[in-house]
Amino acid sequence: RIAYVNGRYIEQRQAGVNIEDRGYQFGDGIYEVVHLHGGRFIDEERHLARLERSLREIRLPMPMSRLALRHVLAEVARRNRVTEGLLYMQVTRGVARRDHAFPNPEVPPALVVTVKRIPPYPNSVDRWGARAITMPDLRWARRDIKSINLLPNCLARQAAREQGAIEAILYDEATGMVTEGAATNFWIVDAEGTIRTRQLDHVILPGCTRGALMAEMQAAGLRFEEREFSLEEARNAREAFLTSATSFVKPILALDGKPVGDGKVGPVVRQLFDLFARHMK
Ligand code: PDD
Numbered sequence: 001r002i003a004y005v006n007g008r009y010i011e012q013r014q015a016g017v018n019i020e021d022r023g024y025q026f027g028d029g030i031y032e033v034v035h036l037h038g039g040r041f042i043d044e045e046r047h048l049a050r051l052e053r054s055l056r057e058i059r060l061p062m063p064m065s066r067l068a069l070r071h072v073l074a075e076v077a078r079r080n081r082v083t084e085g086l087l088y089m090q091v092t093r094g095v096a097r098r099d100h101a102f103p104n105p106e107v108p109p110a111l112v113v114t115v116k117r118i119p120p121y122p123n124s125v126d127r128w129g130a131r132a133i134t135m136p137d138l139r140w141a142r143r144d145i146k147s148i149n150l151l152p153n154c155l156a157r158q159a160a161r162e163q164g165a166i167e168a169i170l171y172d173e174a175t176g177m178v179t180e181g182a183a184t185n186f187w188i189v190d191a192e193g194t195i196r197t198r199q200l201d202h203v204i205l206p207g208c209t210r211g212a213l214m215a216e217m218q219a220a221g222l223r224f225e226e227r228e229f230s231l232e233e234a235r236n237a238r239e240a241f242l243t244s245a246t247s248f249v250k251p252i253l254a255l256d257g258k259p260v261g262d263g264k265v266g267p268v269v270r271q272l273f274d275l276f277a278r279h280m281k
Pocket of ligand 1: 033180181182183184185205206207208209210243244245246
């Protein structure tokens with residue numbers, strides 16, 4: 001496997017970062033994960049726009065122009081001969097003697113890009129359903145920034161795995177309102193039949209898949225609401241699903257071991273899965 005590391009394409013086994021990289025020491029960096037399907041990057045512009053925004057929010061410059069970065073991403077996929085996979089890119093505030101404040105004088109940001117092969121997108125939603133658990137959301141107050149600080153997310157995912165589930169749906173402990181999944185956005189079809197996901201603010205990540213699915217729903221004349229909902233509403237939902245670059249549109253059939261609706265893939269999720277499958281063609 002070939003990785004891009006700070007201007008060079010090198011054998012991944014031999015790739016390494018400096019032990020004083022601020023990403024390694026402080027989690028001082030930003031990342032993106034892009035789905036590669038049929039040799040194309042899905043929603044590439046959305047991911048690059050979000051990368052630029054995240055970097056701006058933590059006052060880190062783009063390591064190169066958007067055009068040059070697109071070239072690097074394509075080159076990593078090409079050199080690894082991956083057409084179905086996940087591309088990972090990470091920008092950190094570079095290497096400097098340990099000090100919480102930014103390096104002064106400034107040092108160049110560090111850019112790493114890797115790709116891994118994954119099985120192709122399933123063509124039937126019936127094999128795509130999964131279970132989730134619920135957990136308090138323990139993350140910081142700026143979850144709209146795609147920061148590489150992912151400790152609470154890792155702990156939540158591990159808890160899910162230990163309970164035979166694929167995702168942890170997080171909720172605000174004070175209000176009981178659902179935020180999102182540990183690495184996904186969460187949606188329900190509520191008891192009235194309305195498709196809902198939480199509104200965007202600092203509390204959740206503005207998912208690229210979420211945004212792309214909304215654009216497709218609008219184009220198809222499907223109604224949805226960006227309005228937060230409680231854990232209680234999620235438990236009483238007719239249907240539930242996740243979106244992310246890694247899960248596309250994924251039915252959630254059980255929450256904490258109890259079926260969502262009748263515990264089978266519902267008609268709305270089925271329709272949205274097909275809608276997103278067409279979006280990826
Ligand atoms: N996670 N919310 C969180 C907290 C996420 O980490 C992600 C993505 C999403 C969905 O965003 P998108 O649709 O742009 O993938 C929502 C990536 C896939 C990851 O951490 O691996």
